[in-house]
Amino acid sequence: MVPSYIQKSSKNMPQHIKDRTNLQHFIDISIRLTTEKEPQLLLDEILQVVMSIANSDAGSIYSITEDDQLKFETVINKSLNLYLGGGSDRFVSFPNIDLYIDGKPNQRAIVAHAVNSGKVINIPDVYAALPFDMSAAREMDARTGYRTQSMLTIPLKDHQDDILGVIQLINVKDSNNNIIPFSEELVTLIRSFASLGAIALTNSSLIKEMEELFSTFAETIAMAIDEKSPHTGGHCKRVPALTLMLADAVNAISKGPLASFSMSDSDRHQLDIAGWLHDCGKIATPDHIMEKATKLETIFDRISFIDAKFEIISRDLKINYQEQIISAMKNGKPVEVQQLERLLDTELKQVALDRALLQRINVGGEFLGDKELAQIERIAQHYHLVINDVKTPLLNDDEVENLSIRRGTLTAGEHDVMKRHMDVTKNILDALPFPKHLSKVSEYALGHHEKLDGTGYPRGLTKEQMSIPARLMAITDIFEALSAVDRPYKKAKPVSECLFILGTMVEKNHLDPDIFAVFIESGVYKNYISEYANPEQLDDVDLNNLPGYKPIR
Template identity: 80%
Template sequence: MVPLNILKSSKHMRQHIKDKTNLQHFIDISIRLTTEKNSSKLLDEILQVVMSIANSDAGSIYSITSNKQLKFETVINKSLNLYLGGTLGGPVDFPNIELFIDGKPNDTAIVAHSVNTGEVINIPDVYDALPFDMSAARKMDARTGYRSESMLTIPLKDHEDDIIGVIQLINVKDAQNKNIPFSEELVTLIRSFASLGAISLTNSTLVKDMEVLFSTFAEAIAMAIDEKSPHTGGHCKRVPALTLMLADAVHKIDKGPLADFIMSPEDRHELSLAGWLHDCGKIATPDHIMEKSTKLETIFDRIEFIDAKFEIISRDLELSYQQQIISAIKQNKSVEVLQFERLLETELKQLALDRALLQRVNIGGEFLGEEEQAHILRISKQYSLKINGEETPLLTDDEVENLMIRRGTLTQGEREIMKRHMDITKNILDILPFPKHLSNVAEYALGHHEKLDGTGYPRGLTKEQMSVPARLMAITDIFEALSAVDRPYKKAKPVSECLNILGNMVSNNHLDPDIFAIFIESEVYKNYINEYANPEQLDEVDFDNLPGYTPIS
């Protein structure tokens, strides 16, 4: 006969082992629920966990749609070998369940009633579950030969006590595999795990919501810039698209120096955000500089003001010669009359030529040579007019400075103001508390004006100090700007010219040659032009003589 104290000790030992097993089971389940990020898979996990704890034969989990319906996410029935939804099951073709009918809570469907009231509903036998409508369950049972009996319905609540879903378990089994009711002790245990699952689902949803919020915020900044400057706003939208196209090509390449470059979906999302935010500092750039489509443009194009002054000079010139002609006529000096008329005609022609020159160089579409600059200086010194009795030069010092711009429409001072957008972008990105998985956004975004030889801005980084995505963005930013069809100050360049400019920058150690080669050989430039620019820009390119391009080997 076994002594009583030994029996008690053995019983305590078995209970200790059982408690320890349950604790480990709880820990394992907690880890499963709190580490899963995919919401569909998480709902599937929650259902399988509570079914395992309850030892139930069947179960369903529902989410709540935006139009107040319950949607089947996962349906499991072990006896029928049924697994629908989740991440591995077949499609769920059951109709959604209305939470409200004719504006009133749906009290006939158990899951709808549980969501609307927040109550846990424990039914020993569903066939006796009045006033709920169990006709669908009866029809299913009749069709499959299954017998639904005990049922437990538990709403899932988030941290604000809002219901985000509902679980329904059917037929809890005892040790002999017979259907038994859900005990209060079991209900309490299941609710605790369901609550843990709801917290995990809420956390997953909150993380996704924050991701969506931040992504939308980045796009909203581009939208705000678009309101300031339509052409720059288009740039802010197109650069992320082109950046991801090139990044995908680099990711796929299986040869050359960048064959090991791998980009996960999370990395891709991070790079996309960097693309959206890369020019966010332009929101503070003055409109008259950002939108400066001609050299003399400020609030208005001052070429019109200069044209008006030319008109005055022309009329003053005509009046002056007319007075001299009239005087010569009175004195019967016919030779002088002819001379004055020829001089007037000559000076008016020169005036028209000078006026045409200023109108042409004001556009800023071509490089301004030294000869044209000399003409501008001559014009500025040659012509003047009287306004209110005061001698006024045709061109002010500021107008001369702007007209003398060699390339483009911006003066050096205005270019410095434009460059400040990178300092502002850096300041904005520096104060944003990026989470760990977005910690590279600033580095990528700030890399698009850097050069491999360290002469870029805002930080003067060299190739070794820049990541592949940052070096990649430098190419996409420039190609988009060169090929853009919506710039007010220049025409869209053909692809051959765009690639030659990029190639020269590669040759000068400004852009990455390996990424440039992938850009060409993967035909990223061609796909981008077809989708975001004008296909007519796709002219012939002489790749054999393209500067900076070496085929990938």
């Protein structure tokens, strides 16, 4: 049904009342430019206003698609009692109109011609002899049983003179209900309203483009970091995915301490951006630390140097013993020769064992105990090389420090360098002039290394100082790292072990127990592993003995 608003035209109003009414319409729509979030609804209202002002029988709004077509957004026809699209609940089924046919401007449709030429087209009678091909209008009339006569087509242009859409009015009527042409005065008035519609479309387009630009920028930064570190290549992509999965689960929970939590679309969007930017500071982390897959790796893995030094030690042992064996043989001491050969064999075997031990320790895949630390110290003190008459230990202090790393591949100093990525992340995010609707991105992104007891970094916040989304990101960041299948220095952990480690951190008051419970009971971890990791990691989890987990009640 045609909106009742435009059924009441201003044709019989005194002129001064018409002018005052038109001005009020203009003011109202101008105000709506700053509040209406759906530009098509505002265009729909503008169409109704100009139809009322002009006493037009029909009108349409068209948008321009990415594939160079004009799409009907709103169609209103009072004679046919027709209202499609726009603010109605009825879909516009009319086919799109091509702007170009066989690579040439479409001459069969006035709206296409208006867009291609960028000109306002005012036609007194579309059935009269015209310099336009009106076959499309005639075909539409034949399809609807309508008679199109006067027509006004106005392209909507943005600040760069690009055309965003079209408003078209049909069959303006006088006070006696006779169809008449659109006067120049009326065209000027309608164009002023149409310009407001163009502003609405421009504002919406600019906002959308800026949102897309920033989102793409965030994803590109994450992609650059992943490219910089192939060993953690998918981390910056997987963390936002897992974060949103858990956030949706927390938002959906209807019982327990988190039942009152709700997340708007804006909050979810900010959390997504935060997920992409959470490690942006790693772009400043040195490659040899980011890429440190073994304990002795710098720009290259120094285990090869130690292998070479072991080769020298083995060679020197052989030379030394061979000299003693030759001397014993010359002196006719066969028993001493046999003893020396046995000693040589024993020492060479020990060299091979110690060499293999350091190769294994260098990988850093398992926790290093006191026994291994003692063996490293023994090797460092026992073996020496003589180069240019200078006695040099097999392992220097830096090599001993790196080999003595108890867990992982980073020394305490390198951990500090890695932790600096959060300071850099904070500096980057603090420097970005986030608009109001993205004001929480920084807080969310910086929360993934904080701990509830205040011992985290970069700001040392406690639970009370962090929002739920910020606390949530800490769990997703750690779970992704534990379950990742693309780390060269460790095997992908089974889910039971990942959850056990998370639960232990919950017990230490590092992670939020309520969010951890949602993570478990919602099955988010299962869905994530199935989609982003290896389903074979999904082993049985004994919830009764899982530390840190308490069922939601």
